[in-house]
Amino acid sequence: xxxxxxxxxxxxxxxxxxxxxxxxxxxxxxxxxxxxxxxxxxxxxxxxxxxxxxxxxxxxxxxxxxxxxxxxxxxxxxxxxxxxxxxxxxxxxxxxxxxxxxxxxxxxxxxxxxxxxxxxxxxxxxxxxxxxxxxxxxxxxxxxxxxxxxxxxxxxxxxxxxxxxxxxxxxxxxxxxxxxxxxxxxxxxxxxxxxxxxxxxxxxxxxxxxxxxxxxxxxxxxxxxxxxxxxxxxxxxxxxxxxxxxxxxxxxxxxxxxxxxxxxxxxxxxxxxxxxxxxxxxxxxxxxxxxxxxxxxxxxxxxxxxxxxxxxxxxxxxxxxxxxxxxxxxxxxxxxxxxxxxxxxxxxxxxxxxxxxxxxxxxxxxxxxxxxxxxxxxxxxxxxxxxxxxxxxxxxxxxxxxxxxxxxxxxxxxxxxxxxxxxxxxxxxxxxxxxxxxxxxxxxxxxxxxxxxxxxxxxxxxxxxxxxxxxxxxxxxxxxxxxxxxxxxxxxxxxxxxxxxxxxxxxxxxxxxxxxxxxxxxxxxxxxxxxxxxxxxxxxxxxxxxxxxxxxxxxxxxxxxxxxxxxxxxxxxxxxxxxxxxxxxxxxxxxxxxxxxxxxxxxxxxxxxxxxxxxxxxxxxxxxxxxxxxxxxxxxxxxxxxxxxxxxxxxxxxxxxxxxxxxxxxxxxxx
Amino acid sequence: xxxxxxxxxxxxxxxxxxxxxxxxxxxxxxxxxxxxxxxxxxxxxxxxxxxxxxxxxxxxxxxxxxxxxxxxxxxxxxxxxxxxxxxxxxxxxxxxxxxxxxxxxxxxxxxxxxxxxxxxxxxxxxxxxxxxxxxxxxxxxxxxxxxxxxxxxxxxxxxxxxxxxxxxxxxxxxxxxxxxxxxxxxxxxxxxxxxxxxxxxxxxxxxxxxxxxxxxxxxxxxxxxxxxxxxxxxxxxxxxxxxxxxx
Ligand SMILES: Cc1cc2nc3c(=O)[nH]c(=O)nc-3n(C[C@H](O)[C@H](O)[C@H](O)COP(=O)(O)OP(=O)(O)OC[C@H]3O[C@@H](n4cnc5c(N)ncnc54)[C@H](O)[C@@H]3O)c2cc1C
Ligand code: SF4
Ligand code: FES
Numbered sequence: 048x049x050x051x052x053x054x055x056x057x058x059x060x061x062x063x064x065x066x067x068x069x070x071x072x073x074x075x076x077x078x079x080x081x082x083x084x085x086x087x088x089x090x091x092x093x094x095x096x097x098x099x100x101x102x103x104x105x106x107x108x109x110x111x112x113x114x115x116x117x118x119x120x121x122x123x124x125x126x127x128x129x130x131x132x133x134x135x136x137x138x139x140x141x142x143x144x145x146x147x148x149x150x151x152x153x154x155x156x157x158x159x160x161x162x163x164x165x166x167x168x169x170x171x172x173x174x175x176x177x178x179x180x181x182x183x184x185x186x187x188x189x190x191x192x193x194x195x196x197x198x199x200x201x202x203x204x205x206x207x208x209x210x211x212x213x214x215x216x217x218x219x220x221x222x223x224x225x226x227x228x229x230x231x232x233x234x235x236x237x238x239x240x241x242x243x244x245x246x247x248x249x250x251x252x253x254x255x256x257x258x259x260x261x262x263x264x265x266x267x268x269x270x271x272x273x274x275x276x277x278x279x280x281x282x283x284x285x286x287x288x289x290x291x292x293x294x295x296x297x298x299x300x301x302x303x304x305x306x307x308x309x310x311x312x313x314x315x316x317x318x319x320x321x322x323x324x325x326x327x328x329x330x331x332x333x334x335x336x337x338x339x340x341x342x343x344x345x346x347x348x349x350x351x352x353x354x355x356x357x358x359x360x361x362x363x364x365x366x367x368x369x370x371x372x373x374x375x376x377x378x379x380x381x382x383x384x385x386x387x388x389x390x391x392x393x394x395x396x397x398x399x400x401x402x403x404x405x406x407x408x409x410x411x412x413x414x415x416x417x418x419x420x421x422x423x424x425x426x427x428x429x430x431x432x433x434x435x436x437x438x439x440x441x442x443x444x445x446x447x448x449x450x451x452x453x454x455x456x457x458x459x460x461x462x463x464x465x466x467x468x469x470x471x472x473x474x475x476x477x478x479x480x481x482x483x484x485x486x487x488x489x490x491x492x493x494x495x496x497x498x499x500x501x502x503x504x505x506x507x508x509x510x511x512x513x514x515x516x517x518x519x520x521x522x523x524x525x526x527x528x529x530x531x532x533x534x535x536x537x538x539x540x541x542x543x544x545x546x547x548x549x550x551x552x553x554x555x556x557x558x559x560x561x562x563x564x565x566x567x568x569x570x571x572x573x574x575x576x577x578x579x580x581x582x583x584x585x586x587x588x589x590x591x592x593x594x595x596x597x598x599x600x601x602x603x604x605x606x607x608x609x610x611x612x613x614x615x616x617x618x619x620x621x622x623x624x625x626x627x628x629x630x631x632x633x634x635x636x637x638x639x640x641x642x643x644x645x646x647x648x649x650x651x652x653x654x655x656x657x658x659x660x661x662x663x664x665x666x667x668x669x670x671x672x673x674x675x676x677x678x679x680x681x682x683x684x685x686x687x688x689x690x691x692x693x694x695x696x697x698x699x700x701x702x703x704x705x706x707x708x709x710x711x712x713x714x715x716x717x718x
Numbered sequence: 719x720x721x722x723x724x725x726x727x728x729x730x731x732x733x734x735x736x737x738x739x740x741x742x743x744x745x746x747x748x749x750x751x752x753x754x755x756x757x758x759x760x761x762x763x764x765x766x767x768x769x770x771x772x773x774x775x776x777x778x779x780x781x782x783x784x785x786x787x788x789x790x791x792x793x794x795x796x797x798x799x800x801x802x803x804x805x806x807x808x809x810x811x812x813x814x815x816x817x818x819x820x821x822x823x824x825x826x827x828x829x830x831x832x833x834x835x836x837x838x839x840x841x842x843x844x845x846x847x848x849x850x851x852x853x854x855x856x857x858x859x860x861x862x863x864x865x866x867x868x869x870x871x872x873x874x875x876x877x878x879x880x881x882x883x884x885x886x887x888x889x890x891x892x893x894x895x896x897x898x899x900x901x902x903x904x905x906x907x908x909x910x911x912x913x914x915x916x917x918x919x920x921x922x923x924x925x926x927x928x929x930x931x932x933x934x935x936x937x938x939x940x941x942x943x944x945x946x947x948x949x950x951x952x953x954x955x956x957x958x959x960x961x962x963x964x965x
Contacts, residue, residue, distance in 0.1 A: 123778060189860050190859055226843050629769060
């Protein structure tokens with residue numbers, strides 16, 4: 048088994064990035080004009096990278112499958128973005144953010160990367176404010192913060208429940224400035240379908256113009272993949288309908304190792320599913336756990352009465368409610384990390400205490416927050432704090448100011464008013480910590496091929512803390528990649544334009560066209576969604592919140608069979624040379640059907656429980672932590688990076704051993 | 719519920735389109751409108767017919783991709799929602815529902831219900847940004863306090879999702895609400911002041927070049943806007959425009 052070179056600079060943790068930046072090679076401005084960079088994806092990662100690379104002087108060719116860069120799924124992020132600003136003076140620091148992130152990730156991330164992330168985090172906020180991102184402010188006109196799960200400080204910056212939108216529009220505006228200057232060539236409604244490797248280096252991509260169906264060749268000196276996560280392998284997730292693994296999977300097939308595919312985040316607070324027709328799940332931001340209390344009834348009789356519609360949650364007395372997170376984790380209470388909160392909800396629902404018809408829902412209750420805020424506000428305004436009606440009204444106003452759009456979204460979907468009755472929530476697939484393996488420079492195992500944002504594996508270990516993905520995406524794109532890519536491109540200043548008239552481009556184009564032909568001519572008996580839903584079921588039931596050996600083995604077999612059936616029986620209507628959504632979906636599902644199997648294989652090999660990966664065979668058997676997940680640092684403190692060898696079952700495992708010099712490895716406790 | 723759908727079908731940009739009738743049955747009131755269309759599309763594929771092409775992505779009202787004109791209203795009968803957030807409980811068993819694309823000269827049809835809104839992007843290229851480098855060498859974020867009220871108003875304007883419902887609802891196909899949202903966001907913030915004049919002039923100029931119509935203050939845009947972008951923004955843009963034009 049080979050070892051991977053993560054290229055972590057030598058020296059003390061806190062000096063690594065600074066001294067590394069001082070030493071790496073740069074490209075002078077005149078030469079940058081002769082260098083092209085392709086960026087696939089315009090979310091926070093790709094958008095910020097495109098804008099910054101263009102501003103530095105490179106010619107950027109950016110791609111997204113939507114009709115505008117502004118629609119990347121980063122737009123949907125709600126709760127906030129972390130930064131070690133310590134504006135609240137509550138003891139935050141770069142080290143603490145670093146520590147929380149490594150601990151939150153259950154000690155499965157790379158120390159040096161995470162430290163760098165924490166280091167540049169403060170800069171992100173400065174940058175975004177300078178761009179005109181309207182973050183929430185307090186009455187003194189200064190920036191406001193909230194706290195998020197798994198930490199004890201308030202370091203999360205936010206713009207109501209639309210933080211991702213505002214940050215993405217900031218990056219989009221920076222892109223627009225460069226598009227106007229001709230430094231970014233924007234290709235909307237284009238999907239990358241393969242990467243082209245020439246002499247061992249990434250030199251371009253094959254993309255399909257989704258409007259005309261034309262297959263195009265695009266060349267560059269380096270290729271950056273910023274295509275987001277692969278949560279849609281589960282069919283139902285909080286991702287957008289088009290979110291896909293295709294870009295990541297195609298580069299995997301061309302030599303980029305895929306790391307820790309089984310690390311998935313199942314987010315505790317999403318709106319429960321309502322029926323088989325369901326096409327996606329909606330997140331209710333984690334920020335709600337700042338003020339919402341999670342509970343189920345203590346008594347089974349109450350559960351039954353609720354399900355039959357004979358009892359309302361508001362009629363259940365305090366002493367008959369089980370605030371199970373507060374009970375099990377007194378130190379962190381409702382603000383335990385996501386993996387812990389999700390499993391606890393599943394535990395209660397599996398025990399029969401779920402509060403909706405399907406038995407898969409728990410309450411998220413704002414009644415006490417409304418009371419608390421209402422009283423506070425009454426006092427501040429010199430009003431009568433014993434007037435229950437007034438207090439409720441004042442409290443509701445505060446809650447509305449904080450979470451108004453989330454409450455509205457909830458009401459529109461469920462037809463229930465969460466100001467009056469607790470929300471119902473259940474965990475759903477949300478984020479993928481696994482992704483393309485990258486070194487400290489964010490380069491994959493293919494020279495000149497980079498992966499940033501959710502598409503890479505680098506910073507969140509086995510579980511991501513809330514408000515850290517936005518931070519990572521922007522850190523990668525604004526502050527890390529623009530430096531590290533220069534080191535590589537400094538060797539390309541004399542290369543000149545890369546021709547697309549080479550056998551490598553020819554071959555890649557042909558294979559893309561062949562696959563499309565196959566889909567169109569197949570004329571099978573089932574739609575693409577038919578297969579996607581089946582895959583989703585296997586993934587959710589056997590590779591979901593809790594996993595075991597038998598289930599994973601079955602999953603591998605079932606996915607393989609489903610994949611074979613898919614290629615025989617899929618039906619893609621229409622033609623190749625037109626706007627054809629079913630054809631787009633077919634390609635994406637074909638890739639999910641391969642990735643899903645590698646996912647299960649990875650989950651099977653990792654017999655420890657860590658972060659979002661919970662193996663039923665690996666739990667604490669006694670003591671205070673009884674029943675909690677049990678990590679195995681002796682055998683599994685490594686990154687599992689898989690090399691493609693044909694079938695997913697043939698993938699070869701490479702291990703990057705994780706070293707912890709600045710943090711002591713501990714079993715996580717949130718008790 | 720059982721429903722009759724009358725849907726605009728158009729093979730490509732140059733083809734002539736027409737309304738076609740479809741029937742769907744057993745639609746749950748908890749479905750979203752797009753999930754109802756998913757059901758129709760699955761039926762069509764099963765029968766070997768071409769599914770209806772419509773834009774959508776996030777399905778939670780934030781990306782601005784979905785864009786249907788339902789029973790004569792952009793994003794349908796509900797208020798404050800996008801098409802993807804519209805639920806079938808807004809309809810009744812036996813209803814006939816008319817589904818058309820967002821229509822405007824500046825939004826050519828690509829296929830069926832899908833339109834090309836790239837004109838919106840080009841307006842942003844003309845000035846929808848603050849010219850600050852992304853190098854990170856900026857001043858501390860708290861160096862300039864911004865009155866909460868201004869920050870909140872800027873935020874409200876900045877929540878525009880660029881869906882185009884305002885254009886589709888306007889009898890003149892004016893894009894004033896959309897453009898004014900961005901102009902207002904920056905006009906309300908100190909960061910936006912330096913380029914304020916050029917911004918408003920260039921963005922308005924580009925809006926005209928794209929073929930959007932004039933604003934005659936009918937206010938249909940505000941009513942149909944899923945994000946509640948207020949007409950005040952248009953008033954603010956008009957003031958900014960005037961200020962910039964006088965020199
Ligand atoms: C509902 C929701 C709420 C969230 N809330 C938070 C939060 O509060 N805080 C936080 O920190 N994180 C949050 N996250 C996570 C965070 O939003 C994402 O991890 C992050 O935004 C991903 O950014 P990205 O740039 O990597 O990818 P994305 O924003 O997903 O962008 C992917 C881009 O790649 C393009 N693309 C994909 N495939 C192709 C292809 N084959 N060819 C061409 N283009 C392609 C797409 O068009 C798009 O432009 C949330 C996530 C979700 C789903
Ligand atoms: S102003 Fe409203 S209707 Fe117009 S594009 Fe923005 S969000 Fe859509
Ligand atoms: S699909 Fe994103 S707003 Fe409707």
